[in-house]
Amino acid sequence: MHSVILYTATRYMLPLLVLVSFFLLLRGHNEPGGGFVGGLVAATSFTLYALAHNVAKARRALRIDPRTLIAVGLATAFVSGLPALLRGEPFMTGQWTAFELPVLGKLGTPLLFDAGVYQLVIGISMMIIFALAEED
Amino acid sequence: MLWAVLLGFILAIAAPAAHRVLGRASGWVLGALPAGLFIYFLRELAAIQGGGHRVVSHGWVPSLGVELSFLVDGLSLLFALMITGTGALVVVYSGRYLAGHRHLGRFYAYLLMFMASMLGIVLANNIISLFIFWELTSFSSYLLIGFKHDEQRSRQAARMALLVTGLGGLALMAGLLLMGQVGGSLELSELLGRGEELRAHGLYGAILVLVVLGAFTKSAQFPFHFWLPNAMEAPTPVSAYLHSATMVKAGIYLLARLSPALGGTQAWMAILTATGALTMVLGAWLAIQQVDLKRLLAYSTLAVLGLLTMLLGLGVEAAVKAAVLYLLVHSLYKGALFLISGNVDHATGSRDAGELRGLRRAMPWTCGAALLAGLSMAGLPPFFGFIGKESFYAAVMNAPAQAGLLVVLAVVSMTLMFVVAGVVGFRIFMGPVTGGAARAHEAPRAMWVAPVLLGLLGLLFGLFPGPVERGLLAPAAAAVLGHPDVPVPLDLALFHGLNWELALSVLTVAAGIVLYRSWDRVRAAIGVLERLHRHGPARWYEWALQALDKVARVQTLLLQCGSLPVYVQIVLIVGIVAIGVTWGAPINTLDLTGWRDVRLYEFMIVLVMVLATCEIIRTRSRLTAIISLGVVGYCIALIFQFYGAPDLAVTQFAIETLSVVLFVLVLYRLPRFARLTAGVRRGWDALVAVSFGALMTGLLLTSASKESDSHLSRYFAQNSVAEAKGHNIVNVILVDFRALDTLGEITVLAVAAIGVFALLKLRLEKARRRCPPNAADSAMD
Numbered sequence: 038m039h040s041v042i043l044y045t046a047t048r049y050m051l052p053l054l055v056l057v058s059f060f061l062l063l064r065g066h067n068e069p070g071g072g073f074v075g076g077l078v079a080a081t082s083f084t085l086y087a088l089a090h091n092v093a094k095a096r097r098a099l100r101i102d103p104r105t106l107i108a109v110g111l112a113t114a115f116v117s118g119l120p121a122l123l124r125g126e127p128f129m130t131g132q133w134t135a136f137e138l139p140v141l142g143k144l145g146t147p148l149l150f151d152a153g154v155y156q157l158v159i160g161i162s163m164m165i166i167f168a169l170a171e172e173d
Numbered sequence: 174m175l176w177a178v179l180l181g182f183i184l185a186i187a188a189p190a191a192h193r194v195l196g197r198a199s200g201w202v203l204g205a206l207p208a209g210l211f212i213y214f215l216r217e218l219a220a221i222q223g224g225g226h227r228v229v230s231h232g233w234v235p236s237l238g239v240e241l242s243f244l245v246d247g248l249s250l251l252f253a254l255m256i257t258g259t260g261a262l263v264v265v266y267s268g269r270y271l272a273g274h275r276h277l278g279r280f281y282a283y284l285l286m287f288m289a290s291m292l293g294i295v296l297a298n299n300i301i302s303l304f305i306f307w308e309l310t311s312f313s314s315y316l317l318i319g320f321k322h323d324e325q326r327s328r329q330a331a332r333m334a335l336l337v338t339g340l341g342g343l344a345l346m347a348g349l350l351l352m353g354q355v356g357g358s359l360e361l362s363e364l365l366g367r368g369e370e371l372r373a374h375g376l377y378g379a380i381l382v383l384v385v386l387g388a389f390t391k392s393a394q395f396p397f398h399f400w401l402p403n404a405m406e407a408p409t410p411v412s413a414y415l416h417s418a419t420m421v422k423a424g425i426y427l428l429a430r431l432s433p434a435l436g437g438t439q440a441w442m443a444i445l446t447a448t449g450a451l452t453m454v455l456g457a458w459l460a461i462q463q464v465d466l467k468r469l470l471a472y473s474t475l476a477v478l479g480l481l482t483m484l485l486g487l488g489v490e491a492a493v494k495a496a497v498l499y500l501l502v503h504s505l506y507k508g509a510l511f512l513i514s515g516n517v518d519h520a521t522g523s524r525d526a527g528e529l530r531g532l533r534r535a536m537p538w539t540c541g542a543a544l545l546a547g548l549s550m551a552g553l554p555p556f557f558g559f560i561g562k563e564s565f566y567a568a569v570m571n572a573p574a575q576a577g578l579l580v581v582l583a584v585v586s587m588t589l590m591f592v593v594a595g596v597v598g599f600r601i602f603m604g605p606v607t608g609g610a611a612r613a614h615e616a617p618r619a620m621w622v623a624p625v626l627l628g629l630l631g632l633l634f635g636l637f638p639g640p641v642e643r644g645l646l647a648p649a650a651a652a653v654l655g656h657p658d659v660p661v662p663l664d665l666a667l668f669h670g671l672n673w674e675l676a677l678s679v680l681t682v683a684a685g686i687v688l689y690r691s692w693d694r695v696r697a698a699i700g701v702l703e704r705l706h707r708h709g710p711a712r713w714y715e716w717a718l719q720a721l722d723k724v725a726r727v728q729t730l731l732l733q734c735g736s737l738p739v740y741v742q743i744v745l746i747v748g749i750v751a752i753g754v755t756w757g758a759p760i761n762t763l764d765l766t767g768w769r770d771v772r773l774y775e776f777m778i779v780l781v782m783v784l785a786t787c788e789i790i791r792t793r794s795r796l797t798a799i800i801s802l803g804v805v806g807y808c809i810a811l812i813f814q815f816y817g818a819p820d821l822a823v824t825q826f827a828i829e830t831l832s833v834v835l836f837v838l839v840l841y842r843l844p845r846f847a848r849l850t851a852g853v854r855r856g857w858d859a860l861v862a863v864s865f866g867a868l869m870t871g872l873l874l875t876s877a878s879k880e881s882d883s884h885l886s887r888y889f890a891q892n893s894v895a896e897a898k899g900h901n902i903v904n905v906i907l908v909d910f911r912a913l914d915t916l917g918e919i920t921v922l923a924v925a926a927i928g929v930f931a932l933l934k935l936r937l938e939k940a941r942r943r944c945p946p947n948a949a950d951s952a953m954d
Contacts, residue, residue: 066901066908067899069820069822073824073907074823077824077827080831081830084838085834088838107927110923111919111920111923118912118913128913129912131912133898147908148908150909153919154908154915157919157922161923162831165926166838168930169933
């Protein structure tokens with residue numbers, strides 16, 4: 038697809054949309070949002086980029102192979118359940134830091150879990166979409 | 174105790190790497206673990222001397238009553254010692270037998286995994302964990318039998334063993350669960366004390382049949398016996414380990430373990446004794462028709478498994494004593510003989526007992542071991558086998574029913590086994606050098622140490638049966654008889670005076686010698702009957718597999734024709750019928766008053782949705798259809814937003830956007846838009862669609878007009894901030910309260926995505942093959 042407007046717009050929109058997706062991920066615990074939606078937004082932005090430019094460029098912009106993202110995301114989600122075991126609590130019990138960060142509030146393993154979901158959603162969407170788009 | 178079981182699994186994971194590092198010495202090093210465990214279990218044995226048993230418990234899934242608990246008594250230790258002892262020898266043996274094989278590391282892993290699962294079976298106290306270990310042995314033996322996976326026969330044999338034992342495993346699971354329900358506990362140590370209750374219960378018959386099915390398939394009792402000889406496709410160390418000393422005895426173990434709980438009834442006696450006796454005679458009879466060394470041994474193993482089942486069925490004290498004794502006797506000599514057949518195969522490239530003769534000069538150590546093991550198997554004094562056979566005869570003569578018939582069957586089987594012992598342990602080594610024997614050479618040390626050791630133990634235990642009887646067999650017999658704390662003396666000796674047992678022994682040996690001398694002629698004569706066997710259970714198995722194939726093909730053609738509209742229709746129609754039939758709420762109870770509160774802008778949104786839907790149906794342009802579909806999706810998102818579900822709304826927006834983009838992406842690649850259906854067919858489609866829509870609407874209205882039980886949502890609302898420190902309840906539920914569910918879901922998602930990816934790549938590959946690269950290049954130019 039060769040559209041100058043789309044071509045130029047996506048170059049600026051990609052980083053912005055990825056930032057929005059981060060924002061959605063981070064605010065998810067208290068406001069509407071979360072890893073799943075964040076991941077979808079990021080995936081949409083990369084898809085749009087692939088549509089306007091080409092898949093190879095989109096892959097380069099993503100930097101990480103989608104398959105690696107899936108594996109890392111799943112592993113992150115799993116690992117987020119482990120700290121609870123160290124304290125003798127059941128797997129996946131949320132653990133929280135004592136201090137509070139200015140914007141994020143308290144940090145905890147649920148955020149790590151959500152980050153895993155976020156990566157996994159991006160990985161899965163991009164793996165399938167790239168494969169579809171590369172078909173010719 | 175937990176570590177004793179788990180170490181095997183851990184080492185199995187490490188085995189391939191260890192093999193790579195250690196190279197040729199790997200067998201000796203890896204064999205150290207089973208050897209160490211053997212010593213560990215010996216110490217455990219010392220601890221329960223003079224009676225006693227121990228239960229070691231670890232919580233696993235405490236909420237379901239599933240515990241990882243272990244029961245240590247005479248019976249479990251007898252098995253544990255056989256498993257680890259033979260295990261050590263077999264690992265060392267395999268190190269040389271498969272030396273240089275490129276998958277030797279993998280082989281160790283399978284073997285150790287099998288050993289650990291087997292230990293799990295015999296030590297488990299919880300019937301759920303017992304069952305899990307039981308299935309693990311089926312699985313690891315599948316890998317072991319199919320180890321030569323590039324040979325079709327191996328694969329078929331592995332599948333056969335897996336299917337037969339796996340089906341039995343299903344029956345066993347049902348039986349064990351029923352037993353747990355009736356007995357009110359999942360712990361064996363509890364259940365064994367509730368035999369009276371279990372046997373008096375109405376479900377006893379079902380429990381017995383299901384458990385016995387599991388045991389019979391595992392221990393290859395008639396009519397499930399056919400998988401065992403076929404499993405001889407496995408490498409010889411596997412046959413020596415799984416198919417003589419351990420896995421096939423798992424069924425025997427189960428029967429022995431449960432006999433205090435389920436045994437002693439008429440049904441138990443009838444089923445076990447009859448099946449056991451039949452398998453015993455059939456196995457021995459089929460054995461002497463074979464010329465392949467391993468098949469000879471496999472069929473004679475069947476005979477012994479039948480013998481043990483029969484003894485456990487009789488259930489009286491003398492029979493139980495004979496059973497635990499023969500269990501050990503058989504493991505010693507059969508393990509040795511299997512390894513010897515491996516040595517012969519290794520040295521001559523042949524296992525044909527009809528052809529091989531005169532190996533004694535070339536293979537002195539193997540020959541010595543074969544003589545020791547063969548004499549024990551033949552039941553000659555002063556070997557352990559002799560004591561075992563005497564004890565067996567004594568038990569059969571004292572059988573509570575049909576003693577006369579059983580004695581005849583016992584003598585016949587033992588005579589036939591004598592012939593097998595003569596062929597494997599004597600004939601191939603004696604006489605003039607013929608056939609492949611000319612090329613033979615002695616096996617390396619690692620390969621003759623094990624059989625010599627096992628053979629020597631058979632002699633040692635025969636000469637001095639006292640220690641092993643008091644230390645090991647008496648506690649084991651006591652456990653089978655249901656009073657593990659009071660050992661049962663077996664009173665073993667080579668000579669009990671002139672009695673009937675001795676007379677039967679003499680008769681067996683005399684008849685055996687006559688039959689052995691005319692083995693070639695006998696084989697030729699009864700070969701005629703081979704045709705009968707061709708219509709046996711193995712045939713039924715093949716027939717069942719073919720029938721399964723056919724059913725699968727027809728069903729696939731019916732349901733999976735490859736047309737997406739048909740799939741959707743099947744799903745919708747099943748949904749309409751299934752939900753419509755069970756959904757009983759009459760229309761007039763629905764609360765339809767809510768529509769009065771609908772605001773104008775909400776009404777407008779619904780109107781837009783309806784119009785967009787009509788457009789999707791009407792349009793002949795794909796792009797219009799996609800965009801209209803997107804409009805419907807966004808409207809739904811708006812409705813979510815209006816009704817206070819911002820999370821759902823945001824997700825819906827994102828999904829809609831992504832799917833529209835995705836559609837645009839593949840738009841150019843789709844075939845030209847066409848109406849696939851017309852006329853009556855289209856009307857039918859409309860009917861299905863409208864019915865499903867009406868059904869969903871009805872369901873929603875029903876659920877909306879019922880008072881919902883909201884204590885869950887109240888709980889989440891109250892605890893969201895307090896427990897999970899988050900104000901967004903939806904997100905808190907997803908990532909905290911129900912995080913385990915989400916973890917499961919994203920795992921499924923990842924697996925599904927890999928499937929989709931593979932399908933896409935598969936199509937790509939096909940397209941590329943249809944159009945070779947250089948042709949594509951020139952086309953582009």
